[in-house]
Amino acid sequence: MIWYVLAVVLGLALIGAVAALVVTERRPRPSKPATASAAVVGREALDVVNAGLRRLTGECLRSSRPLPDLYAVVYSEERLGLLLAGAEEDAPAPWTAEADGERWTISPDDLHRPGPEGEPALPYSLTVTVGLDGPDRVLVDLSRASGPVSVTGPDQEVRSLVRAVVAEALASPVGALAEVTLVGSLTDGRLLSGDEARTSRLHDAASLEEAFAMAASAGSGAPEPGSHDVTQIFRLIEGSSRIAVQGEAPHLFVVDASQLPRREGALAGLRRGDALLVIGEAPTGWRWRADADGSLDTGPLGLEVTRHAGQLA
Numbered sequence: 001m002i003w004y005v006l007a008v009v010l011g012l013a014l015i016g017a018v019a020a021l022v023v024t025e026r027r028p029r030p031s032k033p034a035t036a037s038a039a040v041v042g043r044e045a046l047d048v049v050n051a052g053l054r055r056l057t058g059e060c061l062r063s064s065r066p067l068p069d070l071y072a073v074v075y076s077e078e079r080l081g082l083l084l085a086g087a088e089e090d091a092p093a094p095w096t097a098e099a100d101g102e103r104w105t106i107s108p109d110d111l112h113r114p115g116p117e118g119e120p121a122l123p124y125s126l127t128v129t130v131g132l133d134g135p136d137r138v139l140v141d142l143s144r145a146s147g148p149v150s151v152t153g154p155d156q157e158v159r160s161l162v163r164a165v166v167a168e169a170l171a172s173p174v175g176a177l178a179e180v181t182l183v184g185s186l187t188d189g190r191l192l193s194g195d196e197a198r199t200s201r202l203h204d205a206a207s208l209e210e211a212f213a214m215a216a217s218a219g220s221g222a223p224e225p226g227s228h229d230v231t232q233i234f235r236l237i238e239g240s241s242r243i244a245v246q247g248e249a250p251h252l253f254v255v256d257a258s259q260l261p262r263r264e265g266a267l268a269g270l271r272r273g274d275a276l277l278v279i280g281e282a283p284t285g286w287r288w289r290a291d292a293d294g295s296l297d298t299g300p301l302g303l304e305v306t307r308h309a310g311q312l313a
Contacts, residue, residue, distance in 0.1 A: 037135065040135065040136070048111065049080065072303060084101070084102055125249065126142040126275050130296060145286045151289070152290075161309055162310075178201065178251070184208075250275070254276075254277045258280065286300060294307045
């Protein structure tokens with residue numbers, strides 16, 4: 001009799017546990033925020049991204065490992081993620097490899113804890129915000145494109161996006177070492193306004209050929225061994241097969257598609273590590289489209305951008 005009562009009690013307890021589990025499964029789980037917080041949209045987000053890239057560069061330098069071939073950065077208040085072009089499951093601490101090594105993540109809290117000093121993130125200086133994916137800020141390293149990055153769509157959307165990208169490249173701590181050259185009709189002063197147009201890192205050129213020649217002349221020759229300009233990061237970049245910046249500041253060239261030279265070999269002056277941003281359609285490279293609803297189609301990158309950078313100002 002005692003065993004019978006015990007069995008009944010245990011049976012009722014099991015039924016209750018199953019019922020509770022069903023209720024728990026049916027209960028709506030906390031959903032991902034639909035919009036980005038002020039901290040993600042604001043300037044402070046770029047400080048976190050910069051700290052993360054500097055920490056990454058420093059860790060790779062100290063462990064004598066190649067820099068990862070990242071093409072995008074995704075930031076939320078909870079974590080900073082690096083998207084890699086090739087899977088690498090062995091992430092340096094305090095980074096964690098996810099998605100079979102195609103993404104490295106770190107908590108922003110880990111960036112504020114005492115640790116080794118970072119290094120200037122020279123190879124990633126052309127990493128700029130392209131927009132938001134819900135609560136996340138999405139940044140792309142423009143230098144990863146093998147050709148032009150062209151942006152099409154309604155003229156107002158395209159120009160606002162390009163304006164935001166150029167302004168961030170000049171004002172962001174991430175791009176503190178980058179140079180920008182506006183080409184041809186874009187030198188009329190209408191693309192940029194405000195303090196970003198006053199920096200010595202912004203240049204004008206009548207044509208793309210002239211822009212390439214000016215950049216090559218300004219950056220010709222690597223520093224001599226033993227010079228104070230030969231930094232540890234220069235040697236790291238020089239020895240990496242994936243980053244060919246050669247210790248020179250990355251350069252962003254911006255041109256209207258109507259002034260893009262069509263002759264064969266016209267883009268030969270674009271060094272690896274530099275980037276060419278085109279307003280309008282280019283025949284090769286990454287093709288993006290900024291739509292009237294504020295979204296951005298990043299083409300081959302496959303990144304979801306629900307609100308492009310031109311609408312964040």
